[in-house]
Amino acid sequence: MSRTLKQKLFEPPSIRQMAPGTKIIVYSILLLWTLFVLFPIYWVFITSFKTAVDVNAGPVFLPFIDFQPSLHAWKELFVFDYKDTLKAYSNSLIIALSSTIASVLIGSMAAYALARFEYKPKFGVILMFVIMMIIVFFAVGRYGVDWRLSCAVGVAIFVFLARALGHHFTKHLSNGDILFWMISQRILAPIVVVVPIYLMFQQVRLLDTHLAIILTYTVVNLPIVIWLMYDFFRSIPYDLEESAQLDGATRLGVFWDIVLPLSRTGLAATTLLVMILAWNEYLLALFLSTSKAQTMPILVAAMNAGERGILWWSMSVVIIVMIIPVIVLAIVLQRYISKGLLLGAVKG
Amino acid sequence: MTVVLDAVSKSFGAVKVLHDLSLEVQDGEFLVLLGASGSGKSTALRMIAGLETVSQGQISISGRDVTEELPKNRDVAMVFQSYALYPHKTVAENIGYPLKIRRLNRIDMEAQVRDVASQVQLDELLERYPRELSGGQRQRVALARAMVRRPAVFLMDEPLSNLDAKLRGHMRAELKHMQHELGITTIYVTHDQVEAMTLAHRVALLEGGKLQQLATPRTIYEDPANLFVAQFIGSPPMNVAHGTLDAGTFISGENRVATGGNDTVKNAVIGLRAEDCRVVAPEDGDIKARLFANELIGDHTLVTAKVGEDMLSIKAHKDFEASFDQPIGIAFDSEKIYLFDKDTGARIRNV
Amino acid sequence: MTVTDNTERPGSPRAVPSKGARERFADWLDLHAAHVFIWPAVIMILVFSIFPLVASAIMAMSRIRLRAGSYQVRFVWFQNFEKQMFGSEQFHFLGTFAGMSALGWVVAIVVTALIVWWIQRYVRTSFTVLGFTGRLFTWSLVLGIGWLAAATFFSGHHFGTLGTTLFYVIIGCSIQFLIGLGLAFLCSMPIRGRTFFRVVFFIPLMITPIGVGYAFRMMADTTKGPFSPAWQWAGLGDFSWASSAWTARSFIMIGDSWQWIPFIFVVMLAALESVPRDYVEAAQVDGASSWEIFKDITWSQVVPVAATVLLIRVIEGFKIVDLPNIMTAGGPGIATESMTLHSLFAWRSLDLGQSAAVAYLLLFITVVTCVSFFNLVVLKRIRA
Known part of the structure; x- marks a missing residue:
C-alpha cells in the first residue's frame, strides 16, 4: 500500500484512489448489469410500437431508424378493446388499493397489540380449537352436514368448552409465539390454501368478486405488515401513549393520532411493498376471478391464448401500462423501501 | 378536588411494590411523593392516573371511586419526566390535543390554547415543533398541555429532573407560583428532597413501598417519624x-x-x-x-x-x-x- | 359516573354528567383494547389460512369428484400421497427410477456419510430431545433429497417436479444471492453514479412476474428475438430453447434471477451501508487490504441480514409458478414444472385430491427447509 498513514486517516477512500484497473472492472460490471436490467424493459417498450411485420421479420432495434414506430397496438387496446383493458385495470387498482389499506391497517393493529399488550393464550384452548375444527371438517366433508350448521355448532361448543375448561390449563404461549405464528404464515405457499378458499367463496357465492380477492390478498400480505411494523411500534416510547391516554384519547385514538403518524417511514415502505405485491399477484387471482373481477396479470396471461400465436405488440402495451406506475413509485420511493426491508431483515 | 387512596397495594407477580398506602390529598393541596428509586412513588402516581391497575384498595378522586376507571375518564392530567410531547405535532397542536379529543370547536380551542400559552410564555413558539425547543421550553409545553383542560388533579412525575440545575431552580419557583394561582390539587413525584421541601404543602415520604411519614415539610424536617425520615431529609x-x-x-x-x-x-x-x-x-x-x-x-x-x-x-x-x-x-x-x-x-x- | 363539582372552573370542557351510548361503547372498546386490536388479524388468519390449511389436509386425503353444483368426497387416507411417491404419478413428482449409475451410488454414499457424520457430531456435542427430533426432520429431508438426486439426476434419468422446484430454489437462490451481494458490494464502493445504479438495479423487483415471463420469452426467441442474428450466425437458428429440458430450466432461472437479484441487492446494499465507518477505517489504518476488510469486518456485520434475506428469498422461491407457466407452461414435457404448477395442473384436470396432496408435499418441504434454515443458520448468525 502506497498511501501514507496520514492519507489513510484523514482522507476517506474515493474513486480517485481506486486503482485504475479496479475502476474499469467495477464500472464495466455495473454498466453490463445496467444493460442486462434495462434491455428487456427497452425491448418490451419498443415492441409495443412495432407492427406485426416489424416483429415477425426478425429483430429491429431502433425506432425511426430500423423501423417506423406505430401506435396501432396502443389504439387496439385503448380504442377498440378499451372496455376489457380498463375493466382489468380498474379491478387491479381497486383490489390492490383496498387490500393494501386493509392489510396495513389490520396488520399494524396486530403488530401494535403484540408490541404493547401481553397475551397468554392457553395451549389447551388452542388444541381444543384445532380438534374442533377437524371435527367440523369431517362432519361437512365426510358426512355431508350442512357447513353453516356445522360451523355454528362447532364454534358454539368450542366457546362453551373454552369458557368452562379454559382456566384449568396452565401452559400458555407468549407474544413471541403469536408473532412467530403470524409471520410464519408467509411460508405457506398460496397453492396449499387456494383450493379451500375457492370452495369457501363458492359456497358464499363470492367467487369472481372484488371482495373475495381483496380478502385473500389482505391475509396473504398480513405477515409482511406485522413483521415490518412490529419493531417500529416497539421503538415508540410508552410515555407518549400514556400521555395521550391521560389527555383523554381512547386506545384506538392513541393508535390513530400518535402511533401511526410516528411510524410514517415504516408505514410508507410497508404500504408500497404490499401494494406492489398485490398489484402483481397472479396465482390467487387466477383461481378466484374468472371474468368480472379479472386483474391485470390475468389479462396479460390470457393474451397467450390467441389463435395467431402471441401478439407481442399488444402484449407489450399491456405490460408497459401495468409496470409504469410501479416503476415510477419505485424510483421515487426506493430509499424508503430499502430502509423498510432492511429493518425487517435485521431483526429477523 | 380531593384524592383519596385507601389502603392501596400493588404487586407485580410475587413482588409487592406498594403496601397499603393510604393518603388523603385536600382540594388545592400540593402533595409531594418523595422517595428513592424503587420506593413505589412512581407506581403510586401511575395508579392514581390509571396507567397501572390497583391490586388491592381503592382510589377516589373528587369523592368518586375511580379504581376501575379508565385513565381518560379520571379527569387527571400528567406531566412526564420525558415531557412526552408528540414529536409530530406543533406546540399549539400539542397543547390543544386534550381539547381536540373533547371535540371542542376550533375557535374556543384556539383561544384557550393561546391563553394557556401566554401563561407559560410560549406565545412566540406555538408554530414550532418540540424538537426545535430547548429543555425548559419543552417543559412549559408539557405544563401547558396539562393546564389547558383544567383537570381535577395534576400529576407530575419528576418533571424537573431533565433540566439543568439553574433552570430547575427557576422552574420550581414558577411551578409553585402557578399551582397557587390555579389552585388545582397537585401530586408531584420526586426523589429530590429540595424540590419536595420547597414545593410541597405536605410531603409523603415513601420507602420500600411503605409510607414513612406524611406531614408538612417543616414537620418532616423538625419532627421526623423515624430514623429513615431523619436521614433522608436534610443536607447534609x-x-x-x-x-x-x-x-x-x-x-x-x-x-x-x-x-x-x-x-x-x-x-x-x-x-x-x-x-x-x-x-x-x-x-x-x-x-x-x-x-x-x-x-x-x-x-x-x-x-x-x-x-x-x-x-x-x-x-x-x-x-x-x-x-x-x-x-x-x-x-x-x-x-x-x-x-x-x-x-x-x-x-x-x-x- | 357521579356528577363532579365543576362550578369553580367555568368555560372548561367538562365530562358530561352521564355517558351516552357512544361513550359507553368507546369505554367498552378501551377496556377490551387488547382484544380489539388483535382479533381482526387472528380471525382473518384463522379463516383464510388455518381453516383452508386443515381443509386442504383433508382434501389431500380424499378423492373428490366435482358434480354439477356439488361434489362428492371419499376419504382415502394416504392414497394420494402414495400415488405421488410410489404409484402412477411417481415419474411426475419424483422422477424416473431406472437403476443407479456409478456416479449415482457415489453421490448417495457421500450424502449418507455426511448425514451420519452430522448426526454423530450433534449427538456428541449437544443433545436435547427436542433438538434431536427437530433435526430428525432435517436429516430425513436431506437424505431423501440426496438419494433422489443420486437416483435421477446423477444417474442420467429425468426428475420430476420436486427436483425442478429444488433446482429453482437451491441453484437459483444461490446464484441470486451471490450476484446480488456482489452488486451490492460494488455499489457500496465510493463510485460516481451510485444513485443511478441503485435505482436502475431496483426496478425489476417491481415488475409483475407475468411481464417478466413474456419479456424473457421474447428475449429468448431464436427467430424473432433481439438475439436471433447471433443465433443464426452461430448456426442455431432452428434451435428452440424451449424444446430442451436444461435450456428451458436455465431460461426460467435467468428470468427469475433478473427479477429477484434486486431484492437481495437492495437489502444487502442497505446493510453494507449501515456498517459503521469507524470499523472499516480502523482496519484501514491497521493496514488491512480491501478483501480482508470485507471478510473480517463487513461480512461479520452483515451476516445476520444476509441469512435473513436468503431465508425470505427461499420462502418465496418455493412458490415459483408464474414464470414456468408463462414461459414454457411446464414443458418440454414436465421439465420446467414447479410443484405449484404441478398442483395447479392437477386442479385444472379436476383432480382435487392429487392437487392438494402435491400442495401439501410442497408445504412440508418448504416448512422443513425454512424451519431448519431458520434454526440452524439464521438464529445462530443473529445471536452471534
Missing part, C-alpha cells in the same frame, strides 16, 4: 452516632450524653442536625471528637468529625480553621437531640 443528612441508651443516658465509647428522658434501649441511635452542633474546645463539648476534614462551602464551613466509628457533620462559621486529626469538642442543646431505636428505626420520644 442528619448526623447519627450509635451506642446504647441507659436510663436516659446515651453511651457511646467514652462519651455520655444526658438525653433528658429515662428510657433504656440496647441498640440506640442519637441524631443531630449539622446546624444544631457547634465546634468548641475539646473540654467544653458535650462529646469529644477528632477533626476528620473541613470544607469551606461559602457561607459556612462544613466540618466532618470522627466520633468512635461514626462521622458527624457540623456547620461551623466560615472562618473556622483547624488542622487534621486535631481533637475537638462538639456542643449542642439537649432538646435538639433525636433518639431512635436502631433495630426498629422508631423514634424514641422523651415524654
Whole structure:
C-alpha cells in the first residue's frame, strides 16, 4: 500500500484512489448489469410500437431508424378493446388499493397489540380449537352436514368448552409465539390454501368478486405488515401513549393520532411493498376471478391464448401500462423501501 | 378536588411494590411523593392516573371511586419526566390535543390554547415543533398541555429532573407560583428532597413501598417519624452516632450524653442536625471528637468529625480553621437531640 | 359516573354528567383494547389460512369428484400421497427410477456419510430431545433429497417436479444471492453514479412476474428475438430453447434471477451501508487490504441480514409458478414444472385430491427447509 498513514486517516477512500484497473472492472460490471436490467424493459417498450411485420421479420432495434414506430397496438387496446383493458385495470387498482389499506391497517393493529399488550393464550384452548375444527371438517366433508350448521355448532361448543375448561390449563404461549405464528404464515405457499378458499367463496357465492380477492390478498400480505411494523411500534416510547391516554384519547385514538403518524417511514415502505405485491399477484387471482373481477396479470396471461400465436405488440402495451406506475413509485420511493426491508431483515 | 387512596397495594407477580398506602390529598393541596428509586412513588402516581391497575384498595378522586376507571375518564392530567410531547405535532397542536379529543370547536380551542400559552410564555413558539425547543421550553409545553383542560388533579412525575440545575431552580419557583394561582390539587413525584421541601404543602415520604411519614415539610424536617425520615431529609443528612441508651443516658465509647428522658434501649441511635452542633474546645463539648476534614462551602464551613466509628457533620462559621486529626469538642442543646431505636428505626420520644 | 363539582372552573370542557351510548361503547372498546386490536388479524388468519390449511389436509386425503353444483368426497387416507411417491404419478413428482449409475451410488454414499457424520457430531456435542427430533426432520429431508438426486439426476434419468422446484430454489437462490451481494458490494464502493445504479438495479423487483415471463420469452426467441442474428450466425437458428429440458430450466432461472437479484441487492446494499465507518477505517489504518476488510469486518456485520434475506428469498422461491407457466407452461414435457404448477395442473384436470396432496408435499418441504434454515443458520448468525 502506497498511501501514507496520514492519507489513510484523514482522507476517506474515493474513486480517485481506486486503482485504475479496479475502476474499469467495477464500472464495466455495473454498466453490463445496467444493460442486462434495462434491455428487456427497452425491448418490451419498443415492441409495443412495432407492427406485426416489424416483429415477425426478425429483430429491429431502433425506432425511426430500423423501423417506423406505430401506435396501432396502443389504439387496439385503448380504442377498440378499451372496455376489457380498463375493466382489468380498474379491478387491479381497486383490489390492490383496498387490500393494501386493509392489510396495513389490520396488520399494524396486530403488530401494535403484540408490541404493547401481553397475551397468554392457553395451549389447551388452542388444541381444543384445532380438534374442533377437524371435527367440523369431517362432519361437512365426510358426512355431508350442512357447513353453516356445522360451523355454528362447532364454534358454539368450542366457546362453551373454552369458557368452562379454559382456566384449568396452565401452559400458555407468549407474544413471541403469536408473532412467530403470524409471520410464519408467509411460508405457506398460496397453492396449499387456494383450493379451500375457492370452495369457501363458492359456497358464499363470492367467487369472481372484488371482495373475495381483496380478502385473500389482505391475509396473504398480513405477515409482511406485522413483521415490518412490529419493531417500529416497539421503538415508540410508552410515555407518549400514556400521555395521550391521560389527555383523554381512547386506545384506538392513541393508535390513530400518535402511533401511526410516528411510524410514517415504516408505514410508507410497508404500504408500497404490499401494494406492489398485490398489484402483481397472479396465482390467487387466477383461481378466484374468472371474468368480472379479472386483474391485470390475468389479462396479460390470457393474451397467450390467441389463435395467431402471441401478439407481442399488444402484449407489450399491456405490460408497459401495468409496470409504469410501479416503476415510477419505485424510483421515487426506493430509499424508503430499502430502509423498510432492511429493518425487517435485521431483526429477523 | 380531593384524592383519596385507601389502603392501596400493588404487586407485580410475587413482588409487592406498594403496601397499603393510604393518603388523603385536600382540594388545592400540593402533595409531594418523595422517595428513592424503587420506593413505589412512581407506581403510586401511575395508579392514581390509571396507567397501572390497583391490586388491592381503592382510589377516589373528587369523592368518586375511580379504581376501575379508565385513565381518560379520571379527569387527571400528567406531566412526564420525558415531557412526552408528540414529536409530530406543533406546540399549539400539542397543547390543544386534550381539547381536540373533547371535540371542542376550533375557535374556543384556539383561544384557550393561546391563553394557556401566554401563561407559560410560549406565545412566540406555538408554530414550532418540540424538537426545535430547548429543555425548559419543552417543559412549559408539557405544563401547558396539562393546564389547558383544567383537570381535577395534576400529576407530575419528576418533571424537573431533565433540566439543568439553574433552570430547575427557576422552574420550581414558577411551578409553585402557578399551582397557587390555579389552585388545582397537585401530586408531584420526586426523589429530590429540595424540590419536595420547597414545593410541597405536605410531603409523603415513601420507602420500600411503605409510607414513612406524611406531614408538612417543616414537620418532616423538625419532627421526623423515624430514623429513615431523619436521614433522608436534610443536607447534609442528619448526623447519627450509635451506642446504647441507659436510663436516659446515651453511651457511646467514652462519651455520655444526658438525653433528658429515662428510657433504656440496647441498640440506640442519637441524631443531630449539622446546624444544631457547634465546634468548641475539646473540654467544653458535650462529646469529644477528632477533626476528620473541613470544607469551606461559602457561607459556612462544613466540618466532618470522627466520633468512635461514626462521622458527624457540623456547620461551623466560615472562618473556622483547624488542622487534621486535631481533637475537638462538639456542643449542642439537649432538646435538639433525636433518639431512635436502631433495630426498629422508631423514634424514641422523651415524654 | 357521579356528577363532579365543576362550578369553580367555568368555560372548561367538562365530562358530561352521564355517558351516552357512544361513550359507553368507546369505554367498552378501551377496556377490551387488547382484544380489539388483535382479533381482526387472528380471525382473518384463522379463516383464510388455518381453516383452508386443515381443509386442504383433508382434501389431500380424499378423492373428490366435482358434480354439477356439488361434489362428492371419499376419504382415502394416504392414497394420494402414495400415488405421488410410489404409484402412477411417481415419474411426475419424483422422477424416473431406472437403476443407479456409478456416479449415482457415489453421490448417495457421500450424502449418507455426511448425514451420519452430522448426526454423530450433534449427538456428541449437544443433545436435547427436542433438538434431536427437530433435526430428525432435517436429516430425513436431506437424505431423501440426496438419494433422489443420486437416483435421477446423477444417474442420467429425468426428475420430476420436486427436483425442478429444488433446482429453482437451491441453484437459483444461490446464484441470486451471490450476484446480488456482489452488486451490492460494488455499489457500496465510493463510485460516481451510485444513485443511478441503485435505482436502475431496483426496478425489476417491481415488475409483475407475468411481464417478466413474456419479456424473457421474447428475449429468448431464436427467430424473432433481439438475439436471433447471433443465433443464426452461430448456426442455431432452428434451435428452440424451449424444446430442451436444461435450456428451458436455465431460461426460467435467468428470468427469475433478473427479477429477484434486486431484492437481495437492495437489502444487502442497505446493510453494507449501515456498517459503521469507524470499523472499516480502523482496519484501514491497521493496514488491512480491501478483501480482508470485507471478510473480517463487513461480512461479520452483515451476516445476520444476509441469512435473513436468503431465508425470505427461499420462502418465496418455493412458490415459483408464474414464470414456468408463462414461459414454457411446464414443458418440454414436465421439465420446467414447479410443484405449484404441478398442483395447479392437477386442479385444472379436476383432480382435487392429487392437487392438494402435491400442495401439501410442497408445504412440508418448504416448512422443513425454512424451519431448519431458520434454526440452524439464521438464529445462530443473529445471536452471534
